[in-house]
Amino acid sequence: MEPSAREPLVRRPSSTYRTFPGSAAGRLDKAYLESLRNKRLYLAVFAAVLGNFNFGFALVYPSPVIPVLEAYPVPALKLDPHKASWFGSVFTLGAAAGGLSAMVLNDRLGRKLSIMFSAVPSAVGYALMGGAQGVWMLLLGRVLTGYAGGVTSASIPVYISEISHPGVRGMLGACPQIMAVLGSLILYALGLILDWRWLAVAGEVPVLAMIVLLCFMPNSPRFLLSQGKEDEALRSLCWLRGKDTDYAREYEQIKDSVRKQSRRISCAEIKDPFIYKPILIAVVMRFLQQLSGVTCVLVYLQSIFKKTAVILKPEYDAALVGLVRLFSVAIAAVSMDKAGRKILLFVSAGIMLASNLTMGLYIHFVPPSHNGTTTNETLVSLANHDAEPTNYITLIPLLATMFFIMGYAMGWGPITWLLMSEILPLKARGVASGLCVVVSWLTAFMLTRFFLPVVENFGLEVPFLFFAVICAGNFLFTGCCVPETKGRSLEQIESYFRTGRRSFMR
Numbered sequence: 001m002e003p004s005a006r007e008p009l010v011r012r013p014s015s016t017y018r019t020f021p022g023s024a025a026g027r028l029d030k031a032y033l034e035s036l037r038n039k040r041l042y043l044a045v046f047a048a049v050l051g052n053f054n055f056g057f058a059l060v061y062p063s064p065v066i067p068v069l070e071a072y073p074v075p076a077l078k079l080d081p082h083k084a085s086w087f088g089s090v091f092t093l094g095a096a097a098g099g100l101s102a103m104v105l106n107d108r109l110g111r112k113l114s115i116m117f118s119a120v121p122s123a124v125g126y127a128l129m130g131g132a133q134g135v136w137m138l139l140l141g142r143v144l145t146g147y148a149g150g151v152t153s154a155s156i157p158v159y160i161s162e163i164s165h166p167g168v169r170g171m172l173g174a175c176p177q178i179m180a181v182l183g184s185l186i187l188y189a190l191g192l193i194l195d196w197r198w199l200a201v202a203g204e205v206p207v208l209a210m211i212v213l214l215c216f217m218p219n220s221p222r223f224l225l226s227q228g229k230e231d232e233a234l235r236s237l238c239w240l241r242g243k244d245t246d247y248a249r250e251y252e253q254i255k256d257s258v259r260k261q262s263r264r265i266s267c268a269e270i271k272d273p274f275i276y277k278p279i280l281i282a283v284v285m286r287f288l289q290q291l292s293g294v295t296c297v298l299v300y301l302q303s304i305f306k307k308t309a310v311i312l313k314p315e316y317d318a319a320l321v322g323l324v325r326l327f328s329v330a331i332a333a334v335s336m337d338k339a340g341r342k343i344l345l346f347v348s349a350g351i352m353l354a355s356n357l358t359m360g361l362y363i364h365f366v367p368p369s370h371n372g373t374t375t376n377e378t379l380v381s382l383a384n385h386d387a388e389p390t391n392y393i394t395l396i397p398l399l400a401t402m403f404f405i406m407g408y409a410m411g412w413g414p415i416t417w418l419l420m421s422e423i424l425p426l427k428a429r430g431v432a433s434g435l436c437v438v439v440s441w442l443t444a445f446m447l448t449r450f451f452l453p454v455v456e457n458f459g460l461e462v463p464f465l466f467f468a469v470i471c472a473g474n475f476l477f478t479g480c481c482v483p484e485t486k487g488r489s490l491e492q493i494e495s496y497f498r499t500g501r502r503s504f505m506r
Contacts, residue, residue: 038168040239040240040242041163041164041168041172041240041241042172043213043217044163044217044218044240045160045163045164045172045175046175046213047210047213047214047216047217048112048115048156048159048160048210048214048217049156049160049175049176049178049179050179050206050207050209050210050213051115051118051119051148051152051155051156051210052152052156052175052176052177052179052180052183053179053180053182053183053186053206054122054145054148054149054152054183054203054206054207054210055148055149055152055153055180055183056179056180056181056182056183056184056187057183057184057186057187057202057203057206058091058122058125058126058142058145058146058148058149058183058203059091059149059180059183059184059295059298059299060184060187060188060298060299060301061091061129061142061145061187061199061200061203062084062087062088062091062142062299062300063187063188063191063298063299063300063301063302063303063318064187064188064191064196064199064302064318065087065191065196065199066079066084066087066088066300066302066303067302067303067306068196069084069087069138069196070084076133076134076135077132077133077134077135077138079135081452081456083135084452085448085449085450085451085452085453086139086449087135087138087139087142088299088300088448088451088452089299089444089445089448089449090139090142090143090146090445091142091143091145091146091149091299092146092295092441092442092444092445092448093143093146093441093442093445094142094143094144094145094146094147094148094149094150095146095147095149095150095153095437095440095441095444096150096437096438096441096442096445097143097146097147097150098118098121098146098147098148098149098150098151098152098153098154098437098441099150099151099153099154099434099435099436099437099438099440099441100150100434100438101147101150101151101434102114102150102151102153102154102155102433102434102437103154103431103433103434103435104434105117105151105155106154106155106158106431106433106434107431110219110220110223110224110227111155111156111158111159111162111219111220111223112159112214112217112218112219112220113219114151114154114155115151115152115155115156115159115210115214116210116211116214116215117151118147118148118149118151118152118155119148119207119208119210119211120148121144121145121147121148122144122145122148122149122203122207123204123207123208124141124144125140125141125142125143125144125145125146125147125148126141126145126200126201126203126204126207127141127200127204128140128141128144129141129142129145129197129200130197130198130200130201131197132197141200145203146441150437150438150441153417153437153440153441154433154434154436154437155433156176157173157176157417157418157420157433158220158424158433159220160172160173160175160176161173161418161422162220162221162222162223163218163220163221163236163240165241165250166488169418169422171334173414173417173418173422174329174332174414174415174418176414176417177329177332177409177413177414177417178326178329178330178414181322181325181326181329181409181413182326183206184298184322184325185319185322185323185325185326187199188318188319188322189319189322190202191318192316192319218235218236218239218240219232219236220236221233221234221236221237221240221251221254222254222257222258224236225254225255225258226258230255233251233254233255234248234251237250237251237254257494274425274494274497274498275425275428277497278423278424278425278432278497279424279425279428279432279435281419281423281481281482281483282416282419282420282423282424282432282433282436283432283435283436283439284477284481285412285416285419285420285477285482286416286420286436286437286439286440286443287439287440287443288412288470288473288474288477289412289413289416289440289474290440290441290443290444290447291443291447291467291470292352292356292408292412292467292470292471292474293356293447293463293464293466293467293470294404294405294408294412294413295444295447295448296447296448296451296463297401297404297405299448300448300451300452301318301321301401302318304397304401304460305318305397305398305401307455307460308362308363308394308397308460320398320402321398321401321402321405324402324405324406324409325405325406325408325409326409327406328405328406328407328408328409328410329409329410329413329414331410332344332409332410332411332413332414332415340484340486341415341418341419341482341484341485341486342478342482342484344410344411344415345411345412345415345474345478345482346411346475346478346479347407347410347411348407348408348410348411348412348413348415348474349407349411349412349471349472349474349475349478350407350475351403351404351406351407351410352404352407352408352412352467352471352474353468353471353472353474353475354403355400355401355403355404355407356400356404356464356465356467356468356471357464357465357468358396358400358403359397359400359401359404359461359464360461360462360464360465360467360468361461361465362396362397362400363397363459363460363461363464364459364461364465366393366396412474419482419485420433420436422485422488422493423483423485423493423497425494425497451463483496
């Protein structure tokens with residue numbers, strides 16, 4: 001791990017470094033990328049994204065639990081519609097608080113230690129839910145696991161982007177979303193065989209695995225350089241790239257970029273388009289991502305299927321949707337570095353728009369006797385009744401939901417996380433990533449908190465038609481504001497925002 005044999009390369013003048021290399025340098029860059037050994041890089045990414053697995057697991061925990069606790073025989077744990085809406089939504093408040101904390105933790109502790117820190121509230125939260133004797137313990141457990149999720153949401157994408165290289169950054173940048181999807185799928189699957197308390201106990205496993213593996217992983221070279229730890233940063237990059245590669249040249253590029261942005265961001269600098277434009281793009285993307293309705297669908301998935309009387313049992317429908325989601329985000333991971341970010345965002349927004357519109361129109365026009373809608377009954381109360389579908393038209397909401405999740409997982413799910421870590425300027429990356437998470441989860445809280453009351457008072461079609469309108473806005477926003485970052489180094493992306501010259505991104 002000690003790169004002593006390579007140090008003469010590091011001491012060489014960095015005059016060969018060019019942010020936008022010419023053809024000869026471009027060929028050299030390609031040769032360098034092909035020479036890299038990525039096994040250790042993949043291991044570091046896997047250790048980090050276990051936090052996202054835990055996040056996906058905790059996020060959808062209410063889906064199988066709410067129907068059980070709504071009919072639970074113990075009064076202290078029984079959920080009425082009001083308590084159920086809090087149980088489903090309070091996770092996002094904790095996530096918003098975690099995002100606020102990450103603004104400080106990312107720059108003080110570093111990305112890796114911030115991820116490790118999240119294991120503490122996560123483990124405590126699962127323990128509270130697993131041993132809950134009252135609703136307050138369930139809610140507190142949800143808040144703590146949400147807090148951990150907020151920290152990891154802001155820290156893991158940044159950590160991955162900073163340890164990756166352009167050749168695999170798109171694929172690795174999709175890994176957080178893949179693992180979050182896998183975590184949700186495992187929760188749905190375990191919900192078929194485990195009691196709700198044991199589901200919480202099962203959530204402790206990825207938390208413990210994450211903290212053990214991360215103990216052996218390096219910190220981000222960019223973060224170490226920003227702290228003045230040059231030797232440690234060099235050792236970190238050597239470990240990630242392989243000591244037999246020309247990692248010293250990449251080290252000089254990173255060092256030069258960090259040196260240009262060594263000062264902390266000031267209030268006056270926020271007016272600089274180089275700072276505020278990428279932050280604004282990242283924040284709006286996270287806002288629109290949540291307004292598209294994905295968190296509501298995931299949290300109340302089984303209840304929605306009960307409401308629409310889908311032909312299969314809701315718990316099996318939920319597992320099926322989880323499989324589709326995992327398959328779709330895997331497609332995005334493979335194609336992101338080939339097709340590009342923007343084309344996948346366009347496809348994603350289009351599929352989500354069509355799916356939400358189909359769901360809303362189906363619920364509005366199909367007679368209640370066909371779609372299972374019952375007057376004056378909430379989603380939660382309907383979760384306790386077995387609705388017998390009258391014909392195969394009830395497959396429409398299942399298919400619409402599957403396509404919605406597929407569309408989200410192909411673009412607006414993983415790419416918003418990836419772009420956040422790619423386009424944010426280094427000097428503001430810690431604070432801005434935390435801001436993105438706060439905006440995202442406050443938006444999610446508002447939607448999940450009021451989703452059930454809106455459905456009860458206005459009907460299930462109203463939120464889905466609203467989500468369809470937002471997806472149309474996502475399509476327009478992608479075309480007008482989102483840059484294509486495929487195959488570009490973080491330094492190239494920063495220079496694009498600094499100069500505004502689109503030719504730099506070609």
